Amino acid sequence: MGGPSHQPEISATDLQQLSASLVKRQRLDAPSWDHRSALLTGRMWVSELEPGMQLRLADIQDRFGLTSQAVLPAGIKIALVIAGNAHVRYGDFEASLGPQATHTGLLVTLPSATNFERRGQAGDDERTLTLSLSPAWAARHGYQAVLTASPDAPQAAYWSPSAGLLALASRLFTLQPTDIGHPAYRLQLVGFAMALAGEALAVACPSPNMLTSSHKPDRRLARLMSMVDSGQARGVTQAELAHQLGMSLSNLQRRFHHQHGEALGSFLRRHHLSLARDAMAREAMSIETAAALAGYTSATNFATAFKREFGSRPSDHQKASAFTPCQKIVINKALDASL
Missing domain, CATH: 1.10.10.60 (Homeodomain-like)
Incomplete structure (x- = not known):
């Protein structure tokens, strides 16, 4: 892999700029990568929907077998892989996600800063949606107990998306260049993010009686x-x-x-x-x-x-x-x- 591509290219600099608000101390490496060529092809974008809520969409192909390492801040991570495969590690917890894997959805609570790793394979395609929720967002919406339940280590729970949520997720990837920034597309992102959070958090906090809001x-x-x-x-x-x-x-x-x-x-x-x-x-x-x-x-x-x-x-x-x-x-x- 690593040859010429007619798809949009995503360089290491692109990835670092895109991830600046999501991670710290990011490191990127891949076998046979010359540190000049683009690591990925495809599209990737991040939307800050409200303070403390960021949604990342990735529709990519790995050119070299990228390994990405970083430190994630405290908060809640919700991942949904609707095509291809994603191999990730949060602290000591490892997971493989995707339609061909056992699970497509994962929720991880991070009570403190946590090491993260993503391992790719050259030639693999991936469509992933990742929602990042800050501790302040969790508290504002009554989910602070999710982060304080186990203060010493990340906790993970698999979840299965509804058919309706999958349809919404797939629709987000059909955008045209002019769609980004359009109010209608923004509303779709907001609606999807709230639905995604609702379905995934129902797994971590199934009882409404557990929820109390400090705000x-x-x-x-x-x-x-x-x-x-x-x-x-x-x-x-x-x-x-x-x-x-x-x-x-x-x-x-x-x-x-x-x-x-x-x-x-x-x-x-x-x-x-x-x-x-x-x-x-x-x-x-x-x-x-x-x-x-x-x-x-x-x-x-x-x-x-x-x-x-x-x-x-x-x-x-x-x-x-x-x-x-x-x-x-x-x-x-x-x-x-x-x-």
Whole structure:
């Protein structure tokens, strides 16, 4: 393997940039790989659906037999392999997933940072959907007990997807280049991710009586997320957002961190920079236009913030073809008051 391919290529740099928000200390290696050729062909993209919830879709072929090692942060991982095979290890737990294996679905709870390994075979195809849920997301939705039940080591549970969920999963891979970023496709991603979490978590926490949420609904934060979704928060300072929400800045920052497990400033910066990155990948857009889209008046400041956030320059993400094999989409679903 490793010869010329007419499929979109995914390089080591692509993989590292794509995984930056999901893993730490990633290492990539493969037999006979010259460290210059693309490791995979196909498509891979990550969607941040709401704070603490990220969905990765991979429709790939392994060119060299890639072994990927990394450290995963604490949280919940839900994997579904609908085609091909995936061989993974979380800590000391190993699993093979896929239609030809015994299981297609796996849920792993990670109470702390955990070593991860994925082993591929040259020539193997794979269609995988992986949902990453942070501890803050789990707590917000009443699933903190899943992470605290066994605080010393990862816990794994196999699960079987419903026919309806499989149909939804397959449909997500039929997108065209212009679909990425379209509101209708975003809604499909959000709906699928919630259904995926619901089916898989039902295995780990089958009794509703086990679930208690440490977070009460926060209507002002729900309004904030709606403003972020609609673009009303772009170029607006945190102090101005707090004023529009009828809160003090310190109260807004404290409540956001308590609800979502991260600083408001970090979330807003990543969100707007990611919107600009995705727009550059889809459209022929100048750096100045991308900077304005992200809420920056200075292209230089935008480039500096972009490099700090993603480890690459804005120009590295400017549209070079009709389809970019690796894309990262930030999609923020307004938090309903019922959550």
